Amino acid sequence: MAIVFIRTLILYVIVILGVRLMGKRQVGQLQTTELVTTILLSNISIMPIQETSIPLAYGIVPLLSLICFEVILSFMCLKSTRTRHLISGRPKVIINNGVIDQKLLVELRLSVDELISQLRQHQIFDINDVELAIIETNGTLSVYQKFSSQIVTNKTLKIQYTKENSGNPQFVIISDGVILNDNLRFCNKSKDWINSILKSQNKSLKDVLLMTSDIEDNYVLIPKELTGSNEKICN
Amino acid sequence: MKRFVISVVILTVIIFSSLKSVCYLKSTTETLVDKIDSINLCVKSDNINSAFEETKKLEALWSDKKDVFVMFVNNNDIDDITYSISKLMPLLEYKDKSEFCSNLNYTKSLIMSIYDNDSISLNNII
Secondary structure, eight states: OHHHHHHHHHHHHHHHHHHHHHOGGGTSSOOHHHHHHHHHHHHHHHHHHHOTTSOTHHHHHHHHHHHHHHHHHHHHHHHOHHHHHHHHOOOEEEEETTEEOHHHHHHTTOOHHHHHHHHHHTTOOOGGGEEEEEEOTTSOEEEEEOGGGSOOOTTTTTOOOOTTTOOOOOEEEEETTEEOHHHHHHTTOOHHHHHHHHHHTTOOGGGEEEEEEOSSSOEEEEEOGGGTOOOOEEO | OHHHHHHHHHHHHHHHHHHHHHHHHHHHHHHHHHHHHHHHHHHHTTOHHHHHHHHHHHHHHHHHHHHHHTTTSOHHHHHHHHHHHHTHHHHHHTTOHHHHHHHHHHHHHHHHHHHHHHSOOHHHHO
């Protein structure tokens, strides 16, 4: 049993490192080759765990080989459009000027129900609102709505940017008592600034569950419940 | 680019190690098979003392090599060879010549199958 445990641990670490090597795309939406690799990885890693007579190398070598093939193929797809189209295919326009391309629907083996379901996931419940819809290479649907259905933006309303009406994104600078230095630098803030805020609120770093800030002096501080208070503190 | 380079390096190491392991298996199985053939020769010429010595050397050689084999050969195959070799000395001691030769040849075929199963050939790939 100890052998199985140790093998599981080794393969688990290798799979995690392998997925990291393949990059963040693995965690997000998958292309065809990435999906194939992910499925194969999970099946291959089980073999040496379940069957202890198989050398560990019989699991590690195919794992690493698959991961390397995937990275190399991704790199080739990046450098060559032809390779990219060969491996991943091309995006296809499924709705154009509000008209569904029924031939393409059959070619893609996509049912109308699936198409409508994907539209609903874009908060579109009336197909008449769709100007253009494209099936991407990873199978997701991208939609461009007709002008009358589009969400109003500041640009449409011709609202000009001013300092007063601009919003800045908030970044997490303290997460569960730990300062995130990269985000702190992004907000042009320093640890002294954090310490002064905490001192003014009578809190210490370990009392903080979450603190966010933008590049101005606007912040939100949420203390941990264990400190006795969990009300949000804003500036 | 960094990931690409790391992948190419890992793949190169894998290919190189695989080829090296096949070469190692070939040379080691040939050594073991030669040893078995020499034991066979000793037994056929009724030179039992030499057969004893050679069998002891075979046991020592196998004991040495199996620690490396275990990294890339199925453990069941290694166990089979170990059991088979362990039977040789008692058979020689009790002068069971026919059983000894039979077991020796069985051991030889087990050892040869290790390389045959791992060699780069169309049979093994299909």
